[in-house]
Ligand SMILES: Nc1ncnc2c1ncn2[C@@H]1O[C@H](COP(=O)(O)OP(=O)(O)O)[C@@H](O)[C@H]1O
């Protein structure tokens with residue numbers, strides 16, 4: 001077993017002739033919270049989607065606990081139960097209640113009994129503060145509530161890592177806080193997290209590392225205080241200047 | 249005899265004959281629509297399979313998809329009456345055995361409807377947002393699992409008006425199966441008309457029977473539609489002040 005959860009080496013992803021990821025190298029340790037920032041179109045989503053194999057990498061290697069996830073013999077479905085994903089648009093199952101949303105994966109993929117799945121789902125719905133709403137359908141919830149259910153859905157699989165792709169970008173401003181609070185809790189509980197975000201305060205306060213992606217490569221990778229206070233790459237400085245100025 | 253006397257006469261002497269035709273027509277339309285829907289769903293699931301890592305499986309998929317495309321084109325592009333003739337007499341010629349007519353009828357309506365349903369289901373699947381597929385994949389669900397538990401239930405609800413439409417079409421269009429001697433309503437009507445020589449009156453009665461069937465089916469399926477929409481209310485378990493509170497909420501989509 002390797003000490004790293006992920007070891008990513010020279011990851012390349014092309015869409016046709018468009019080279020979107022141009023060789024990404026990154027290693028992530030157990031319990032690390034890595035924020036990924038960067039301009040729109042720099043390849044952040046594509047990077048996360050390659051990690052979950054929603055996109056097939058064109059080249060390079062992604063090792064999960066030392067195992068190459070693109071190997072033919074690699075069990076993708078069991079891997080995905082370990083590496084959850086939370087999307088900007090929530091992607092809940094519209095035909096199911098909140099409870100069922102958090103049970104169905106456990107029952108079908110992990111083959112857990114109904115009782116076991118329910119107990120586990122309730123545990124995590126409690127954790128994200130949605131236990132009151134188990135009978136509601138997604139269409140009856142606010143964006144923030146939906147996102148918390150989506151987080152519980154991944155947690156209920158007893159995942160080890162969650163990949164967040166702009167989890168608060170589709171939310172009304174007053175709902176961003178409740179989701180970030182849940183994420184902060186998870187970070188403190190030791191979950192390994194990769195978070196693509198435009199919430200610079202979250203990146204600064206919660207993450208153990210911040211990565212600045214620029215044009216398909218990792219342009220800078222350092223502790224949050226270094227990235228935000230004294231970035232070495234002029235592109236990082238430029239990006240932060242734009243983002244933070246806009247925000248203030 | 250006046251028009252109404254003739255109607256009364258036919259009703260008295262031939263209603264049993266005509267109603268047995270009604271029974272057969274309903275059987276054909278019901279089985280044809282349900283089997284057609286099943287065929288449509290299976291095709292829909294197969295055609296949306298993600299590409300496999302295995303080259304051989306991928307090649308096989310291409311062949312299967314090609315055959316399915318031909319099936320859909322052929323059965324949507326030729327009249328059911330012609331399909332009935334070709335299948336019924338073709339089968340007899342190839343095997344030397346005559347299929348029972350009712351079995352032939354059921355098979356023909358089913359595969360004919362299946363070709364239409366395949367397209368209806370495909371439209372239904374496309375209309376579900378891609379995010380729900382990815383949400384299911386991201387927790388490890390297989391294509392069949394996510395289709396069965398997440399996508400198809402929503403597709404069924406969305407395409408119900410089209411399914412209802414196919415059902416109504418089947419009630420009417422199975423009349424063409426009289427060419428292979430299926431004893432559905434139109435076949436029985438022809439029999440009655442030639443027995444009694446009261447053509448107009450027979451077909452007036454038969455029109456009313458068709459109308460009664462189609463009307464009932466549309467209303468019934470409208471009801472099913474409403475049931476499938478599901479509850480719009482739910483219960484919140486516990487509030488900030490009282491953890492045991494049960495609050496009923498009614499909130500529209
Ligand atoms: N499925 C796809 N097909 C073709 N091009 C894509 C696809 N997904 C993303 N891209 C392209 O990849 C680039 C990076 O996109 P993305 O990873 O979404 O960036 P970010 O998340 O940083 O905004 C963009 O130029 C986008 O147009």
Ligand SMILES: [Mg+2]
Nearest residue numbers: 044045046166
């Ligand atoms: Mg993105």
